[in-house]
Amino acid sequence: DTGVSQDPRHKITKRGQNVTFRCDPISEHNRLYWYRQTLGQGPEFLTYFQNEAQLEKSRLLSDRFSAERPKGSFSTLEIQRTEQGDSAMYLCASSPGLAGGLSEQFFGPGTRLTVL
């Protein structure tokens, strides 16, 4: 399967613990995005990378959140000192980043985080 993959698919943690999610984009895509989705709502943009450079971060991405994309390949999203409000589906997407920014985004299956 050459689509976007995410690991783990599910994560249950206790409040205050740190968690890290991984996203492997489609190999030839240079843009990678992170979104968060809560029940009944559409996905909310968190951040995105052009190759290894993090170009934009939403204000939703508090200082407890950090994302990296070393070498412009896979990406990790870490949440420190998790809170119950962090419970959500975390979605990763990638795109080829065509000129004009109109290329579609290909989403992974998401990582569902539950903070107890």
Added chain:
Amino acid sequence: LAKTTQPISMDSYEGQEVNITCSHNNIATNDYITWYQQFPSQGPRFIIQGYKTKVTNEVASLFIPADRKSSTLSLPRVSLSDTAVYYCLVGINTDKLIFGTGTRLQVFP
């Protein structure tokens, strides 16, 4: 990015054509209109994108009137597998997709 308004939910039966309308009164001259589909426990999937008039692909058609203040996603002959949430997005820069709450389509046998 322009704000969009869609119906919260719609019901249909198998074999019928479904039209989901999205209002975007403040669309800018350079904005494109894009629709995504999302099944439960999956990430959204791109359906179609257009700028004006009509766009058609293998799964849907997108109708955009001349004033571009609304658009209609048309799904021909829906099946049970088309039950999903459909999102209308408007903007020029698709690097930061802004999703609303979408339209929940339920298809009945």
